[in-house]
Amino acid sequence: MEVTDYSYGGIYIVLSIKAEKDIFETILARRSVRSFKKNKIPQGIISSLLEAAVRAPTAVHQEPWGFVIIQDEQTLKTLSDYAKPLFLTGLKQRELDDPEQLLDVFESQNFNIFYDADALILICGKTSSPFYAADCWLAAENLMLVACAMNLGSCVIGSAVEAFNTSDIRNKFGIPNNFTAVAPIALGYPNVESPPTSRKAPLIFTRIASD
Numbered sequence: 001m002e003v004t005d006y007s008y009g010g011i012y013i014v015l016s017i018k019a020e021k022d023i024f025e026t027i028l029a030r031r032s033v034r035s036f037k038k039n040k041i042p043q044g045i046i047s048s049l050l051e052a053a054v055r056a057p058t059a060v061h062q063e064p065w066g067f068v069i070i071q072d073e074q075t076l077k078t079l080s081d082y083a084k085p086l087f088l089t090g091l092k093q094r095e096l097d098d099p100e101q102l103l104d105v106f107e108s109q110n111f112n113i114f115y116d117a118d119a120l121i122l123i124c125g126k127t128s129s130p131f132y133a134a135d136c137w138l139a140a141e142n143l144m145l146v147a148c149a150m151n152l153g154s155c156v157i158g159s160a161v162e163a164f165n166t167s168d169i170r171n172k173f174g175i176p177n178n179f180t181a182v183a184p185i186a187l188g189y190p191n192v193e194s195p196p197t198s199r200k201a202p203l204i205f206t207r208i209a210s211d
């Protein structure tokens, strides 16, 4: 798939996306990647990912998203060290089945919650907007699918959300008070190929069709 330009409502937009898989192949191929090469993601590709993100459906056309882009190893390492104890405290308060392994991982000093990915894109949502969280997650999926189509790996890092919503980190990364961190996405070139996973068949409660 190659998209070079696009005309929409009189607005002419040039897209720089050059993908190698079609949409269904991409949906099947997308996996959470947790081991990355050291290669840097070029800025043009980061721009294409953002462009894909903002094409998501958006309730009452509010486009209630804002982004933080971090492409700096030390910043991500510091953020990971800050996020781990916060996430651990929350984990311990939940009644999870079999939490020991997860607790061990998060207690390990060497564990980087971003898996040493080259980049992190955080999608924030404007909280006054109806369905802002849904809009942000749709944008996140657009972004991850386009990343996959460009042979980049991605992983949602839910364990970073609490850290991003502390006042210290909000201030450091310029997140306005009327926005909240919703979807942190680690990105980089995968170290290994991850085969497609299986999923349960769709659970259909009712099917009504006229023929």
Ligand SMILES: Cc1cc2nc3c(=O)[nH]c(=O)nc-3n(C[C@H](O)[C@H](O)[C@H](O)COP(=O)(O)O)c2cc1C
Pocket: 030, 031, 032, 033, 034, 155, 156, 157, 158, 159, 160, 197
């Ligand atoms: C809201 C959300 C939060 C997640 N948080 C994390 C996380 O903190 N760390 C992680 O390694 N994976 C995280 N994941 C990835 C899931 O573990 C992963 O999507 C799931 O195991 C299915 O695997 P797949 O994405 O390869 O299909 C998260 C996924 C979602 C949707």
